[in-house]
Amino acid sequence: QYTWPDPKYEELESLRWDQIGLGSTFLELGLTGSCTAFVGGSNTGRANAADWIRTAYHDMATHNSEDGTGGLDASIRFPEEQARAENAGDGFLDTFNFLSAASDRFVSYADIIAIGAIIAIESCGGPEIDFRFGRIDATEPNIPGVPEPRQTLDEHIASFRKQGFNQSEMISLIACGHSFGGVQHTAFPDLVPELNDTTNTQSAVHFDTTFTNFDNNVAKEYIAGTTLNPLVVGSNDTTNSDKRIFGSDGNVTMNAFAADENLYANICAALFARMLDTVPSGVVLTDVVTPIPVKPTQVELIHHGDGTLLFNGGSLRLWNVPVNTARAVNASWTDRAGVESPSVVLRHTSGMYPSASIVVNETSAVASFRFVVSDDSSVAAQTFTMPYLVLLSDTSCRLSNTIPSAWNLNVAVRKGTIPSRIYATRLNVLPAPTVEYAEYDIWTVLILSDDDTFNSYGISYELDGKTFEVLTSIVSVASVGLCA
Numbered sequence: 001q002y003t004w005p006d007p008k009y010e011e012l013e014s015l016r017w018d019q020i021g022l023g024s025t026f027l028e029l030g031l032t033g034s035c036t037a038f039v040g041g042s043n044t045g046r047a048n049a050a051d052w053i054r055t056a057y058h059d060m061a062t063h064n065s066e067d068g069t070g071g072l073d074a075s076i077r078f079p080e081e082q083a084r085a086e087n088a089g090d091g092f093l094d095t096f097n098f099l100s101a102a103s104d105r106f107v108s109y110a111d112i113i114a115i116g117a118i119i120a121i122e123s124c125g126g127p128e129i130d131f132r133f134g135r136i137d138a139t140e141p142n143i144p145g146v147p148e149p150r151q152t153l154d155e156h157i158a159s160f161r162k163q164g165f166n167q168s169e170m171i172s173l174i175a176c177g178h179s180f181g182g183v184q185h186t187a188f189p190d191l192v193p194e195l196n197d198t199t200n201t202q203s204a205v206h207f208d209t210t211f212t213n214f215d216n217n218v219a220k221e222y223i224a225g226t227t228l229n230p231l232v233v234g235s236n237d238t239t240n241s242d243k244r245i246f247g248s249d250g251n252v253t254m255n256a257f258a259a260d261e262n263l264y265a266n267i268c269a270a271l272f273a274r275m276l277d278t279v280p281s282g283v284v285l286t287d288v289v290t291p292i293p294v295k296p297t298q299v300e301l302i303h304h305g306d307g308t309l310l311f312n313g314g315s316l317r318l319w320n321v322p323v324n325t326a327r328a329v330n331a332s333w334t335d336r337a338g339v340e341s342p343s344v345v346l347r348h349t350s351g352m353y354p355s356a357s358i359v360v361n362e363t364s365a366v367a368s369f370r371f372v373v374s375d376d377s378s379v380a381a382q383t384f385t386m387p388y389l390v391l392l393s394d395t396s397c398r399l400s401n402t403i404p405s406a407w408n409l410n411v412a413v414r415k416g417t418i419p420s421r422i423y424a425t426r427l428n429v430l431p432a433p434t435v436e437y438a439e440y441d442i443w444t445v446l447i448l449s450d451d452d453t454f455n456s457y458g459i460s461y462e463l464d465g466k467t468f469e470v471l472t473s474i475v476s477v478a479s480v481g482l483c484a
Ligand code: HEM
Pocket: 046, 047, 050, 051, 053, 054, 057, 088, 089, 090, 091, 147, 148, 149, 156, 173, 174, 176, 177, 178, 180, 181, 182, 183, 184, 185, 187, 188, 241, 275
């Protein structure tokens, strides 16, 4: 059961549903449905969406269901894996360069690879796919295991069985994946010729005529005999793996897919989810992440060091309510003595609500806040309890006027609260190194930031055996003022 605040869950929910925080290509793909985008050049014959899906499959395909090793664990990021013949092509490096920027102390690379594949499929005409999180990043390359076109049908059946898929699931999963993209000359010069085509500069021969979109054309064209799929009608039959695999049940699966696009979409949704959830044994994934209906975001309480606190009321995200530009949200807050503030109206501005900030004194603080949505009785008024025991102190400061500079990260701890530790974790580096520090009331760590200018920190603390996140925006040397 989700209770606000749970910054990690909220961030993952946001990545998955709002598609916020993933950089411009994600936004482009996710929000404007630009499925033809390929960052690295136009008219290349390629699309990032296809690369992201292939990356997720190749990362997962090293899974060995017999001994529980391998799976979707971001081991594809290691150059040693990318250099293997089974991982020919530059799509993995491309994908990783993009997606890794969205990884942080809450979100593993492997979870981002899974979200990337989901967004690519969903944004480009595909079905909704269940997303769970909790994947753990491998610390070294996995044992090889990705299938290659020149292998025999028996080898492919054995390979998919090892990954956890039977023969009919193998046919389906490949037919689902090969709805996107194609084979490029540079990666597979023996399969595909140089095309000398200025509108397809990387000489990619596509699996179907709609290679930037999810649809059952890959099956329709295969059954109609019009397909140009280079793994079906390639001149060297040895590398026609899709032909051998698609035909291996007498075309029963491909006929059914060609005849029924809903059946195809439903089976693909289930198999893609299973593919993404294939993880090394011991990794436990969460339940499916569903949209949070009413979610406060960017709420902060910051200690000023002068007996006052700054409360930023943040924004309210409503999921799946009709757009209504006249909608207003009333926000109010209650202090520790139970005194409620007059309510403030937050007006609708392009989907987000501007925040309201107030200064309150340290003793009364803000104990809870509440939103009432004016136009929509289906969104019940809700009260959110504000955590106020451990706060960022804006006495945090840097020791010199120039950046990089050493800086003090200060945290205010309410008297009587005895965390077993407070620590700051970097957002941009995994596995996250931890900076620990301890004093009373204002706890301080000196961060030597010579090589650390661009790192941001989140603050966590442990109390009574549980870990909590301090509700504040991330802090970096660039976000703090000069020390007095
Ligand atoms: C026997 C199994 C498979 C074989 C032999 C195979 C082979 C290939 C080959 C040779 C390419 C061309 C790559 C390039 O030129 O960069 C390719 C592309 C692709 N594969 Fe597969 N594949 C298999 C299974 C799958 C599965 C199960 C999926 C996903 C569920 C998948 C998704 C993709 C995608 C999306 C591309 C397009 C990449 C792009 O255009 O950049 N493949 N595959």
